[in-house]
Amino acid sequence: AGGKVLSSGREDQIKDLAERLGAEIVDLKGKTLLPGFIDSHAHLDEIGLSLRSVDLRGTKSLEELKAKLDAFARNNDSPWILGYGWDQELFAEHRWPMRYDLDAVEKKRPVMLSRVCLHAAVINTPALKELGLDPSSPNVLKGKDGAPSGVIVEEALNIAKDRFRRSLTIEDWKEYLRAGAFHAASRGVSTLGFVSCGARELAALIELGEELPLRVRAYLNPERDVLKALKGLGIRQGFGSDLLKIQGIKILADGSLGARTARLSDPYEDDPEAFGQYNV
Structure with a gap:
């Protein structure tokens, strides 16, 4: 009720509780019902772009x-x-x-x-x-x-x-983000943490509004103009609606192991000159 799981337990217990509350009982005929998944770290823009890109995984x-x-x-x-x-x-x-x-x-x-x-x-x-x-x-x-x-x-x-x-317009971004959001929702995701969200992507999300099929929690790129605008407007963590909120800023301390850019104390075995790098 109200987007929350109120109780769990044995079938007879839940049936008894539902009857006492006057709740509707839906027979799923043996299927499993799960609450919506929360993906706390996703690149919604990259998901949308990937749906229109060549897949080279594997x-x-x-x-x-x-x-x-x-x-x-x-x-x-x-x-x-x-x-x-x-x-x-x-x-x-x-x-x-x-x-x-x-x-x-x-x-x-x-x-x-x-x-x-x-x-x-x-x-x-x-x-x-x-x-x-x-x-x-x-x-x-x-x-x-x-x-x-x-x-x-x-x-x-x-x-x-x-x-x-x-080079992309706001309409381009709306198309990519809409496609990415519907793709995630089709996999059972009901809330998505959109990390490294840029200013134009945020503008596109705001325009999409009620078209979004899931909740988006945006973690913005630390772009100078974005930070200045947030500070000037007095926007703090949690600003927005139930569907779209600005949740914070994403800062990358270093890179990744596969790209040989994650910062290490000792050099990489296959590249003795490389220690990785700091991004902040």
């Missing part, structure tokens, strides 16, 4: 990655090609993907494929030019020739994502 080789990218590119006319979920640890070639691998499939449109941890990505040459990244840019990894390998991590990846996201 890919076992660079050749398989290129085949999946090629099949997706042939059936997608979007200005950017996005993908997610690859893990170089699973590749038969035992190496990271490089921009030349992607260039062999797509030479005209920008391609950005995020690693499974979302702390690293590989981009092709058109994306490198579109984003204005060069060897001097922070967190742009270089190949043996000193040129960008196509792998970008942490700050460079954030720059790439930000520039791509700024």
Whole structure:
């Protein structure tokens, strides 16, 4: 009642309580009823984007990655090609993907494929030019020739994502976030903690309003303009409605192990020069 589970126990006990309260009894015919799931850490924007991206989870080789990218590119006319979920640890070639691998499939449109941890990505040459990244840019990894390998991590990846996201309209974001929210709801999620929520994504959520099929608790990116606006408006934790609340700010102390950016006391075994990095 009122969105809460009031009691649990043996069937005879619950039937007796329901009858005494005059409650409606619904026979589920042996099915299991569970309360809605609460996902406290999810990237709702990434969920929406992933539904319109090439799924690279479980890919076992660079050749398989290129085949999946090629099949997706042939059936997608979007200005950017996005993908997610690859893990170089699973590749038969035992190496990271490089921009030349992607260039062999797509030479005209920008391609950005995020690693499974979302702390690293590989981009092709058109994306490198579109984003204005060069060897001097922070967190742009270089190949043996000193040129960008196509792998970008942490700050460079954030720059790439930000520039791509700024090309999207509020209507674009509403479409992505709506798709992500309905996807989560279809899996039984009734409340979702949306971490790293940007200002434009928040604006889109506010416009969606009652269209949202689940409760969203937003943890905003610590963008300077956002923090200034929150402070100026006197907005505190819990501001909003039952459906959409601003719950806090997400701050990343360091990166991820898979991207070799999680900060360690000792160097990584496969990269003696790398200790990871602090993000704050």
